[in-house]
Amino acid sequence: MKLTRRNLLILSSAGVAATAMGSLPAFASLTDDAITELTGGATLGEGAITLTAPEIAENGNTVPVEVDAPGAVAITLFADGNPVPNVATFKFGPLSASRSASTRIRLATTQNVVAIAQMEDGSFQKASANVKVTIGGCGG
Amino acid sequence: MASGVKPRVKVPKTAAAGDTITIKTLISHKMESGQRKDDDGNVIPRSIINRFTADFNGQNVIDVTLEPAISTNPYFQFEAVVPESGEFTFTWYDDDGDVYDTSKKIEVS
Numbered sequence: 001m002k003l004t005r006r007n008l009l010i011l012s013s014a015g016v017a018a019t020a021m022g023s024l025p026a027f028a029s030l031t032d033d034a035i036t037e038l039t040g041g042a043t044l045g046e047g048a049i050t051l052t053a054p055e056i057a058e059n060g061n062t063v064p065v066e067v068d069a070p071g072a073v074a075i076t077l078f079a080d081g082n083p084v085p086n087v088a089t090f091k092f093g094p095l096s097a098s099r100s101a102s103t104r105i106r107l108a109t110t111q112n113v114v115a116i117a118q119m120e121d122g123s124f125q126k127a128s129a130n131v132k133v134t135i136g137g138c139g140g
Numbered sequence: 141m142a143s144g145v146k147p148r149v150k151v152p153k154t155a156a157a158g159d160t161i162t163i164k165t166l167i168s169h170k171m172e173s174g175q176r177k178d179d180d181g182n183v184i185p186r187s188i189i190n191r192f193t194a195d196f197n198g199q200n201v202i203d204v205t206l207e208p209a210i211s212t213n214p215y216f217q218f219e220a221v222v223p224e225s226g227e228f229t230f231t232w233y234d235d236d237g238d239v240y241d242t243s244k245k246i247e248v249s
Contacts, residue, residue, distance in 0.1 A: 062211040079209055083175055087209040090218075093200025097160035097219035101202065104211040106173065137211075 031080035035116060035126075038076055044116070044126035049075070051115040051127040052102075060107040060137030068100035069117035069125060075101070076118075081111025106137035145169055149230055151244040155222050159248075163194065163201075166215045167232050167240065173208035189214055191233040197226040222248050 035044075049069035057063040067075045067090070077087035090101045099117075107113070110132045117125040150164040167189065174186025188208055194201040201220045220228075225248045232240040 082209050084208060086207045088207060089205040091203040091205075093195075093202060095196050095199045095201045095221050095223075097221045101204075101216060101218040103204075103214065103216050106209045106211055 031078050031085040031114060034078060034085050035114070038116060038118075039124045042124050044124050046126055048119070049115060049117045049125040049127045051113065051129050053113050053129040053131050055130075056132045056134070057107060058134045060109070060133040060135055062104045062137070063107050063131060063133070064102065064104050065113060065129075066100065066102035067115045067117070067127075068098065069115075069119075070099055071119050072099040072117040072125070073120055074118045075099070076116045077105070078114040078116070079105065079107055079111055080114060081107065081109045083108065087113075107131060107133045108136045109133055145232075145234075145238075145240055147230065147232065147240055147242045149228075149242055149244055151228055151246060153245075154247045154249065157223060157248050158221060160219050160221055161246075162217065162219050163228070164215070164217045165192070165194070165230055166213055168213050169232075169234075171208070171210060171212045171214065175208065187235050189232045189234050192216065193231045194218070194220070195229045195231075196220060196222065197224070201228075222246055224248050 052066040069075055074089060074091045076089045078085045079087050087105050088103060092099050112128050112130050114128040119125060145168060147167045152161050155161050169189050172184055172187040176184050178184055186208060188206060190206050192204040192206060202218050204216060206214060227243050227245050229243045230241060
């Protein structure tokens with residue numbers, strides 16, 4: 001194959017794709033590690049926490065997300081496709097009404113957003129949502 | 141980033157005792173993630189707000205730990221209970237040690 005500009009482009013895009021594929025599991029396990037660190041390996045319940053995120057985000061730089069977990073003392077957000085999985089931790093004080101909060105986050109690529117709520121009795125609840133990102137928010 | 145940081149907060153002016161009110165906060169801040177590179181390929185150092193707290197008459201409402209994955213101009217919306225008239229205090233903590241704060245009074249009937 002002659003090294004024309006077109007061929008070079010094809011080659012380089014394939015290379016980028018391969019790198020992206022290869023690094024995904026690494027990110028996912030980073031998230032799992034972070035979750036285990038938070039929960040101490042406790043089993044994660046489901047149902048008592050709601051995570052609202054858009055199915056498709058056109059701009060990964062600002063993705064609106066909302067978490068709601070009645071009876072939670074703290075909620076932590078993770079994004080498993082970001083270079084650093086931790087996103088934010090909300091700790092609720094005595095004057096917090098509903099245990100809910102919304103904010104805007106950065107997502108590097110299409111990925112799962114995971115919310116872990118620590119309940120008053122010390123148990124943990126998990127919710128996740130897949131967000132498709134059209135333009136990544138890492139500015140690389 | 142000590143310049144150009146402007147906190148904006150929306151709190152209702154009046155409420156009934158024990159009511160749940162919705163609070164919206166936004167602060168202008170570039171939230172440099174530490175992942176980006178400049179034109180010469182050098183990493184731009186991280187510079188973000190790493191903590192945000194909201195208190196009412198000295199009692200905590202919400203305490204948020206922020207990571208670089210929070211968007212530029214961090215925005216938060218949450219709900220609080222107001223037992224009596226008083227003042228909300230909102231505080232943002234910058235990586236460079238700066239602390240920005242603002243407060244809002246609320247009349248409870």
